[in-house]
Amino acid sequence: MKNLILSFFLLINSIVIAQSSIKGKVTTGQNPLPSANVILKKTNKTTVTDSEGNYRFTNVPQGNYDIIASYTGFTADKKAISVTDSLDITVDFDLKENNSLDEVVVTGTLKPVSRLESAVPVEVYKPSFFKKNPTANVFEALQNVNGVRPQLNCNVCNTGDIHINGLEGPYTLVLIDGMPIVSGLSTVYGLSGIPNSLLDRIEIVKGPASSLYGSEAVGGLINIITKKPYSAPLFSADSFTTDWGEFNLDLGFKANLGKTTSVLTGVNYFNYSNPIDNNNDNFTDVTLQDRVSVFQKWNFERKSNKLLSVAGRYFYEDRWGGELQWNKSFRGGDEVYGESIYTKRWELLGAYELPFTEKMLFNFSYTDHDQNSVYGNTPYIAKQRIGFGQLTWDKKINNHDLLFGSALRYQYYNDNTTATVEEDITWIPSLFVQDEIAFNENHKILLGARYDYNNNHGNIFTPRFAYKWKVNNNNIIRFNTGTGFRIVNLFTEEHAALTGSRDVIVLETLKPERSYNANLNYLKKIYTNKGAFIGIETTAWYTYFTNSILPDYDTNPNQIIYKNLDGYAVTTGISTNIDMIFGNGLKFIVGATFMEVSKKEDEIKTQQILTEKFSGTWAISYRVNPLYLDIDYTGNVYGPMRLPLLGDLDPRAEYSPTWSIQNIQFTFNKFKNIEIYAGIKNLLNWTPNKGNPFIIARAHDPFDENVKVSDGNTNDTNNYGQKGNFVPNGQVVDTADNPYALTFDPSYVYGPNQGIRSFLGLRYTLR
Structure with missing residues (x-):
């Protein structure tokens, strides 16, 4: 019985001795990154860095592991480590800002490829970019993308479309996960209400892409992934x-x-x-x-x-x-x-x-x-x-x-x-x-x-x-x-x-x-x-x-x-x-x-x-x-x-x-x-x-009830807004109530x- 108890304590002691701790610091340049995510693969251990960028894992068994540090807006970094004894192991990370140049893109060629290797120029925008100016929908968020402009088409209902390089909205194809489900009638509505929590990135191609995507991809395309x-x-x-x-x-x-x-x-x-x-x-x-x-x-x-x-x-x-x-x-x-x-x-x-x-x-x-x-x-x-x-x-x-x-x-x-x-x-x-x-x-x-x-x-x-x-x-x-x-x-x-x-x-x-x-x-x-x-x-x-x-x-x-x-x-x-x-x-x-x-x-x-x-x-x-x-x-x-x-x-x-x-x-x-x-x-x-x-x-006269029109051949005028009095190809007449000869119009x-x-x-x- 004594031998059994002794063996048990030796086993417990060996397990404790075999477990180590891993610590380190996550920085960007000279600056610490607080709240960065650190994951120890092959285990259920995850943590976040403190206000000084420090992290620590305890009770790590012997073995080989990958440890990954990530932070929104930065390129994640992975390092391989080997735990062989009970000593503290230090693993530091220096994360680089993700400038989107090494992103994997799919929009240009319909297959995954590094943006640097793609023969077709593709611009990539991550959620961190849009968080710099929070908006309620993707339509408004695109206002800070160079060469892309959300265009309002009406002063009253505020519907609109997306211009790329000056071309009207119908020239732009909008995709979700590569699928052309946003089209024509639905463009402005398809860009509204896409939950930001699900947004991985937006890829934009400027210029025709009809050889892969068909009609509407004339001015460019926007792929919401x-x-x-x-x-x-x-x-x-x-x-x-x-x-x-x-x-x-x-x-x-x-x-x-x-x-x-x-x-x-x-x-x-x-x-x-x-x-x-x-x-x-x-x-x-x-x-x-x-x-x-x-x-x-x-x-x-x-x-x-x-x-x-x-x-x-x-x-x-x-x-x-x-x-x-x-x-x-x-x-x-x-x-x-x-x-x-x-x-x-x-x-x-x-x-x-x-x-x-x-x-x-x-x-x-x-x-x-x-x-x-x-x-x-x-x-x-x-x-x-x-x-x-x-x-x-x-x-x-x-x-x-x-x-x-x-x-x-x-x-x-x-x-x-x-x-x-x-x-x-x-x-x-x-x-x-x-x-x-x-x-x-x-x-x-x-x-x-x-x-x-x-x-x-x-x-x-x-x-x-x-x-x-x-x-x-x-x-x-x-x-x-x-x-x-x-x-x-x-x-x-x-x-x-x-x-x-x-x-x-x-x-x-x-x-x-x-x-x-x-x-x-x-x-x-x-x-x-x-x-x-x-x-x-x-x-x-x-x-x-x-x-x-x-x-x-x-x-x-x-x-x-x-x-x-x-x-x-x-x-x-x-x-x-x-x-x-x-x-x-x-x-x-x-x-x-x-x-x-x-x-x-x-x-x-x-x-x-x-x-x-x-x-x-x-x-x-x-x-x-x-x-x-x-x-x-x-x-x-x-x-x-x-x-x-x-x-x-x-x-x-x-x-x-x-x-x-x-x-x-x-x-x-x-x-x-x-x-x-x-x-x-x-x-x-x-x-x-x-x-x-x-x-x-x-x-003040949205139904044109007081607008006078003439057919241009006689001096007779009619009220434009009243049923039955419309004059085909009629010209609006300037009057005391309408000195500029205008009709109701919210398209300016x-x-x-x-x-x-x-x-x-x-x-x-x-x-």
Whole structure:
């Protein structure tokens, strides 16, 4: 018995002796990183660093381990260690700012590749970038991306789209996890309510990508990529409010269901119900909104380790703008003007890697968009459904990296407008192939081609060519050229076709637009002796359009005229992004774009409406470690844009001024898992009504009851707003009540009406 007891104590003693402790410090340059995550692989041990960047694991058994340190906005670092005795082991980490140059991207070539190795330039933006200026949706968040501008299309309902390099929103394809579920009618709504807790990164390609993605990828594409469950926190919450009364709540949850299934859930809720009219036109400055979005993503582990994931989202929004006295009892009537939109969306997307030796992937998506809206007394009831399936085969043969693909897209659209006589059903089968040829480490070309058949427009062929020259590790040159095409549905893309007093005139059957593009990209990396990093990326582009379909506001101020351009349109420019990271905690992200977007018809060249000639963005960040404080100063600036006037007597400025939106934020992160942030948006209190007598034309007479029109041949006039008295092609007559000969029109909009406001928020993350 004594021998047994002695053996037991010797065993316990040997176990204790065999266990060690691991300690260390996580820094960036000379500065400690508090609240950094440290994981000891092969164990259940995780911890976070203290205020000085220190961490410690105790009672670590003998063995070989990987230890990983990570922090949002920095590149994670992994080190291998061997524990052989009871001594303390010190493992320090020096994390580098993640400048996104070494990110793995998928958008440019439909396959994972290092951003530095991609033949197609891809810009990557992580959640840490968007946290510098917190917003309630992705649409607003993109305002600080160089060359990308969220464009409001209406002063009343505040719907909008995304401009890339000066091209209108319908030229940009928006994807979620690579699937084109956001399109046409749903673009602005698809970019709203995506829970930030599920956002892994946003990849942006500027320039045509139709050879891989088909129609709409003419000006560029935005790919919103959600997190994988293994990289997501167990729980996250992010909520903020502003002194205007806006409230945003973002929640994320992760759970494991058995050994092979994990599920990620995100919920976003936004509410703004405080009518404000600072420009005194009796219209809401900002649309009132009540929005909820629920997103869920399921990942299944298979014995073959092949991919299987399914995700879905439900989105509902009730938004309205209009006269301050409007309420839902006036919806659709002609007593009080309001624009009210009820939106419901269902989205489903997934990926399944086929159980073959070859790497074959099937992706699918489906979206159902139901919109019930009224613009004054004009109803617009629309349904849009988009189904998409795509099979790709990724095959490498010697120095050829091949991709073969086949896709089928189904589009359904129907509305209550007179322009839509019957429901529109479109089938678009596609075939595409891509060959990336690596001649050596420094030279690579990419060849691609896509064939689409549209049951309304026939055969469409889009080729592509790209060349990448890696001069050395710090200098890369890329050249891309290709074609694009776009098929237009006016009522899903042009808000101006639904609201205001202008009549929509379609002069002909609209043909698909075609584009021919070339761009040259140069990437330069500079590392200084003091540990600083400077990244410079410059792109010059030229795009030529035939069959362009641009809204004509100029020929007749009472009409919007659509037809294929009898001439051509051109967009050309140069854009530069500069990232500067210093060891003292200071970081600069600065961008500038200079461009010209014009059209030429009948030998007359004009600047496209609502397109700036130059723009700039910046994000300046500084970390004050002793105070546990991050300071972010962000902003943008836009040059003059030509604006849609209603006639020669219209007193509003023909061109917008140079204007800027600037913001500052302070983030306090002393407490474990918690960030408290506060700041001010629109520091300059800029709004577009400054320098203008009014923004909305005849806001006091939104139903045009007192507008007089004449046919131009007689002296007879009629009241424009009264039923039965409409004069075809009539000209508005200036009167004592209407000295500028205007009709009600909210389309004179180029920037947000929301002035200076403060915000306060809290983030909590449990890993």
